Amino acid sequence: MTTFVDRVELHAAAGNGGHGCASVHREKFKPLGGPDGGNGGRGGDVTLVVDQDVTTLLDYHHSPHRKATNGQPGAGDNRSGKDGQDLVLPVPDGTVVLDRDGNVLADLVGHGTTFVAGQGGRGGLGNAALASARRKAPGFALLGEPGESRDIVLELKTVADVALVGYPSAGKSSLISVLSAAKPKIADYPFTTLVPNLGVVTAGGTVYTIADVPGLIPGASQGKGLGLEFLRHVERCSVLVHVLDTATLESDRDPVSDLDIIEEELKQYGGLDDRPRIVVLNKIDIPDGQDLADMIRPELEERGYRVFEVSAVARTGLKELSFALAGVIAEARAAKPVEEATRIVIRPKAVDDTGFTVTLEEDGIYRVRGEKPERWVRQTDFNNDEAVGYLADRLNRLGVEDELMKAGARAGDGVAIGAEDNAVVFDWEPTMAAGAEMLGRRGEDHRLEAPRPAAQRRRDRESERDDAQREFDDFDPF
Structure with a gap:
């Protein structure tokens, strides 16, 4: 059974926003009290949070699909819908978030660090929020936006x-x-270690962590053995310790050659040249091992390595090694910046970015792409003519009409807003620029206007009676 997973693909889906409500307040003696439709609730976010108690991505290996809850729709009497509940996913310290193309989105380091993997959809505005001096009683509301869906890759370093x-x-x-107190699996055959093991060491006043990386072989940086899967786990370390076997039974191997081969693999992997190295000559409890260690130690020291002779079985030379590592780590920590915060990649928009683009495609369709136009399209109920007119006004104010004219669009040309697989296509008419004027007093109800004076109402009733009498006098059934 798999107990350690350090790379998974996660399908995160945020919650959808709730729809706004189109409602008119009604009470006794006041049947039309104005719009009172509430806003829809916001959809829940999907958030990654670094948790020190989590050490593996195993849960997401078994359950890669995660979804937050949706926002509730608004209701009458100015009641807004309930927001969706955020979905918080704990991840180990050192988790790197990438998109499917391999671009780094975030590098999560430090307990409590968060990253929003999926943004919840906005709730739609109700007609009470859409009311204005020009639009006293909107007969429509905005739809809630779909939540953001993302396929991301989580890598643990x-x-x-x-x-x-x-x-x-x-x-x-x-x-x-x-x-340390770590209890890894130990046996006398290769590749006993299949996952990185972590231990905590205390040397004097310094406490540090030590990782046992699965064995490397020639070609590890190209995927041979287990090296490529676990070389990422040495990227964040402050010190690299070469553990050399001075009592190997393989005739074609010797500690110096092993060191050269591992160094070449680390060089091929890249990004580790600046890490200090320490060489540990292990298994000196065996006579042949001690003899070989004495032979090769001068050569290694000439190369500039600090060399320690130890025996894990006899527990020889361990104290000197642990204090030497503590000293190097203390120097490395002192040289680091005071705050080594999480790295989240932000790609700001250009200063002259209008927020949308208009391009002419081979099939003669003018395609409009941009965050705002596409979001407004998603919020529009196309079964409501008034809502469509409101969308036309918004696009006109954004400048879409002008850009279409500059691009050469003419009346009757096809215009698509959005991506090819989910676009709204219509025949463009330049007169749409006058959306409000075309539809007249859109969103207004004459019954909601200020009451007329009593004398005016009396004259109107008398005029209506006179008109009715004239229609009766002029009526001839034969």
């Missing part, structure tokens, strides 16, 4: 101070088990 790297069966798991 272990946050550790020290990374133990080396060939399979070099003794990395044994070393971390005696330096």
